[in-house]
Amino acid sequence: MYCNNCGTKVPDDATFCPNCGNNMQSQKQLNGIKNDFSKNTNGNKHSKKNNNNTALIVAIIVATLIVFISAGLIMFNVMSGSSPFAPKATSTPMPTPVPLPTATPTQMPEVTPQIVYVTQEPQQANVPPQQPRQDTGVVAHPSYTMYNSSAYGFKCSYPSHFVVYNDGKAETLYSVEAPDGSAREIIATKSAADTSVGNELNFYIQNHVGNVTYKTSGADYFAVTVSDGITEYYKYCKFRNGNMYWFEFISPHAYHDIYDVYINDIYGTFKVN
Structure with missing residues (x-):
């Protein structure tokens, strides 16, 4: 390994740098931390890259399914004569036919045949009282x-x-x-x-x-x-x-x-x- 302070190549088991006296044990510990961090960073980048690839594949599959479903709906509507973009027509319910009331013939009253005559039976006349006729014995108003x-x-x-x-x-x-x-x-x-x-x-x-x-x-x-x-x-x-x-x-x-x-x-x- 190399001394971080002067760059001199130092044996791996050396405690101090023979050139500048740098503590190589401390350098080893520091380098170990850096190596661990570098590994983790590279691992995370690889994991994120894998996740991004998976998400992209799922999105492409979903988009493909949406396209196929939409195309199928369009074809169905075209064949059935309707448009998917046209507003859905709301059918107006037909009114329930109300039966007309049965016509009841008006019964004519029974007519009793009557015989009508031009003249009438004689009625009692209203004749003012008259004096008796003494010469004939006629009484104007008798009992x-x-x-x-x-x-x-x-x-x-x-x-x-x-x-x-x-x-x-x-x-x-x-x-x-x-x-x-x-x-x-x-x-x-x-x-x-x-x-x-x-x-x-x-x-x-x-x-x-x-x-x-x-x-x-x-x-x-x-x-x-x-x-x-x-x-x-x-x-x-x-x-x-x-x-x-x-x-x-x-x-x-x-x-x-x-x-x-x-x-x-x-x-x-x-x-x-």
Whole structure:
């Protein structure tokens, strides 16, 4: 070895340099430390170099895998018609179809057939009170008595001052006349099996000479007045239970206003069960 102080070659087992007296033992220790440090440094550099090489290889492998994966994705998107760089389309969910309500037909109310007639049944007239005619015995507003037939189930009134008389007809149930014989009322009934409203109405008109001054009819009734200028013939007839029920009033035309009140009053009491 060589002296660090003067550079003289000194035997390896020398304690001091023969030229300058440098302590060679101390130099040996110092050189040993330097050699160890140099070895460690070279070892660390070699280890770092190995680590760097390994990291580089891993990075290259990862980069290669990324490139292959990206290329595969691009090819897949191209073949499927989509682009990896295009924004993903978000499909709008279709609304759930709501079934339309079943149309319920509006039921029409049942219509009860009705028969409508142009004319109406006679109504009670509002005639102002009149003084009695002393010369004829005609009473403007008389009182009335009720005739009630339990056998045929109907009732009809007549003027209380009228007196009973017999007209000799089989269908007549009750007949009365004014004390002077100027007016009469007949209450009657018979079977309607072989007739009708129209037939009976026409029959009455044909059998009384004069003009028809009043006429009305319905499905089960008729009312008619025939006048020859002297006498008036009025008949109200009701069809029910297979029978026809009526009252007939015969009066002088000259006292039409008075006896028309009678007719309306009697009509108001005429009832068939």
